[in-house]
Amino acid sequence: MDTLPEWIAVDWTPVRRRAWAMRGDTVLDMATQVGPVETTRPAEALLDLISGFLSDSAVDVMTCGTLGPVGASVPCAPLSDGAWSVDMGDARVRLRGVSGLRQKQPVDLMQGDETRVAGFLSLNPEWDGVICIPGEHSRWIHVSAGEIVSFQTFMTGVVAATFLERTVPDARATRVDGAAFVEAVADAIAKPERVMARVYSIHAEAVLDGLEPEIARARLLGGLIGSELAAARPFWLGQQLAVVGEGELAQLYVDALAAQGAPAALADEPRMTRAGLATAWRTLTS
Amino acid sequence: MDTLPEWIAVDWTPVRRRAWAMRGDTVLDMATQVGPVETTRPAEALLDLISGFLSDSAVDVMTCGTLGPVGASVPCAPLSDGAWSVDMGDARVRLRGVSGLRQKQPVDLMQGDETRVAGFLSLNPEWDGVICIPGEHSRWIHVSAGEIVSFQTFMTGVVAATFLERTVPDARATRVDGAAFVEAVADAIAKPERVMARVYSIHAEAVLDGLEPEIARARLLGGLIGSELAAARPFWLGQQLAVVGEGELAQLYVDALAAQGAPAALADEPRMTRAGLATAWRTLTS
Known part of the structure; x- marks a missing residue:
């Protein structure tokens, strides 16, 4: 990498971790780990994933997925909880994250897809409808007036x-x-x-x-x-x-x-x- | 084992193998292996399973399950194919087996459950109805007049x-x-x-x-x-x-x-x- 990243984007799941070195919306580099996390210390696994993107100066690392907690209940905006932060004890990393969302009835949860919905809405403002996100779990998410109304996994x-x-x-x-x-x-x-x-x-x-x-x-x-x-x-x-x-x-x-x-x-x-x-x-x- | 077995009964599946040392209908001893077969040579795995039951004289080993072929199409009697036999090159073992059954429409197969149906009918002659055999696969088997009419897995x-x-x-x-x-x-x-x-x-x-x-x-x-x-x-x-x-x-x-x-x-x-x-x-x- 010739250019230092302005921030680092991370999507974290039990079966795959991805990190992007970012300058604004531009991707400078990418790193992926597939398979279960090999250590019980997530901080160590995260540093291993992003080590190639770090320098001597501190950088924001913004994560979504299963690294953080599950937060607000729908109906709510996808990023309604604000970001959590954790001191990793490493001066190079300012760790931040998006919380997952829960649904009370039928009981359901998401950790990561709320971020994808927020991204979709940032690129398609005023959009109402249903977003389907296939994968190891597939999720159907009803979006109206900028909020996640309900969903099913x-x-x-x-x-x-x-x-x-x-x-x-x-x-x-x-x-x-x-x-x-x-x-x-x-x-x-x-x-x-x-x-x-x-x-x-x-x-x-x-x-x-x-x-x-x-x-x-x-x-x-x-x-x-x-x-x-x-x-x-x-x-x-x-x-x-x-x-x-x-x-x-x-x-x-x-x-x-x-x-x-x-x-x-x-x-x-x-x-x-x-x-x-x-x-x-x-x-x-x- | 004090008494030599008259014959040996074996049920063979990819995830579990069981053998019983038998005298008539009486069980003298039992052996089980759980998990995938560790060798590509089934004969070797079979000898390993039944080795404790063998003596110097030859014994019949009657198997069902995935060791043998799939045979006749339903409707037919559960044991309609007769037994297959293979020379294992070991004088202590006369290997025999029951063939599995197939169904043409909807396409389906069983390897082992035909033997359980035959056993059930030998103890409940003239029984007509449906036999459900739960397990890793569960199978519903319609039996009438001593024949398997149809089934679904x-x-x-x-x-x-x-x-x-x-x-x-x-x-x-x-x-x-x-x-x-x-x-x-x-x-x-x-x-x-x-x-x-x-x-x-x-x-x-x-x-x-x-x-x-x-x-x-x-x-x-x-x-x-x-x-x-x-x-x-x-x-x-x-x-x-x-x-x-x-x-x-x-x-x-x-x-x-x-x-x-x-x-x-x-x-x-x-x-x-x-x-x-x-x-x-x-x-x-x-």
Whole structure:
């Protein structure tokens, strides 16, 4: 890095940590750690992640995710808690963070997606509608008048990973057959309760009839995403929609929604995360 | 072991292998291996499992499960394929096995449960109805006039294990609250598509409100088993029912069915497995 960062943006989850060295809204450099945190001391893991971005002078490090607490209850603005701060005992780092949000009924929580919503709203002021954020957990978030009104979290991604590992060898390298995907989504929306049986049937067809991996993967992801759409219908039916995500999974959610006559705008997840953290950082330093 | 076994019964799955040293229907001794097979040579793993039961003279080893092939298509008798045999190159072992069964539409397969059905029918001749076999996969099997007519496999147990690990610390040591379980089953049968969201809500309530582990575990298992019951309704509604299983999980299926007004007889799984293998062994040696 030739230029020193003005601040550092960090998104922290139990399975992946990302850091961006920032000057205003410009990304100077990036660092990623994948897999569980290897130490019980988060401060040590954080310093390890951002060490390449540090110099002798102090820098603001603005984080979101599971490093901090869960704060306010919805309905509320995504960044309504203000930023927390912790003295790390390292003069190079001024650690700050965005708190997560909770929902009382049905009980739910988010730690990180409130920042992505704030980022999306900073780039799309006055936007009302529903934001879907796919991933290991997928989250449907109803936004109105600058506030998060309600949300619901699904464990679809966790289940998809478990089943893909058992059913589709070399799943990450296998593309998804588009026609089989859309058909599986429609089947699952019609009969969402069959998802656990349908998944085994794909496995049986792979073992007995040599089902092509592209079809197996499409049916598996289509079945799981379709079941989620069946349960999340109140969130997407007749609403203005945005999918905040990245890569193939985000595109599959957009395709699945489009096939139900529900067009969704696709917004780049890392960009929304950084924009949300930048908003929190500017609020703090202004 | 004071008495030499007349034959050895083996049930083989990717996650657990069990062997019983048998004299007729009497169990002389038992051996179990849990976890994935550690060698790519199944013959070696099998010898390791049964080594304590072997002597200088040859003994019949009758297996079911994933050691052998998948054979006939339903509808057919559970043991309709006869036994396969393989020369292991070890004079002490005469290896025999029961083949699995397949279903053409919807595509499905079983490797082991056909033997449990044969065992159940050998002890309950003329029985017609539906046998539910819970486990890592749970299977609903329609039996009529001594034949397996149709069946359906659900991946409920795999999902339950994944979620329990993430949501309920020390899950194996935690009992299930009976009232919360029955309520969760009823909720899931009414709204089976919500299962992926309900599971995350349990996690959120555990994190935010200190939900008791007994309640969390009851809601998780009740939600997953209830979703399965919603999809398996054509199998259990108005049918004579038996649950072939063991321990807490089998009892939970019986309780869940009873709460829907569908009483099920509980049959001990290891006993049914041995009875099925004994039937196959006697057919072979008679």
